[in-house]
Amino acid sequence: MQAVKMFTTAVCPYCVRAKQLLKSRGVEQIEEIRIDLDPAQRDHMMQITGRRTVPQIYVGETHVGGCDDLMALDAKGGLMPLLQAA
Secondary structure (H helix, E strand, O other): OOOEEEEEOOOOHHHHHHHHHHHHOOOOOEEEEEOOOOHHHHHHHHHHHOOOOOOEEEEOOEEEEOHHHHHHHHHOOOHHHHHHOO
């Protein structure tokens, strides 16, 4: 299974929803980067994603996007193949 990295904050309902979906698809570990605790990480997230909102989710090296992007990817059957890619 691919590594999953997620830029998050403490009080983000979309982050919680995204984590729930990932866990329901078999993801056991999510590397969380708390941008509310580290402003430098927020700047880094904005540089690499071009976005300001959380969550920002990476599966392996692929930037999936936010919670809505993750849900849409799953709905069209693209999440599991991405998670299982070697």
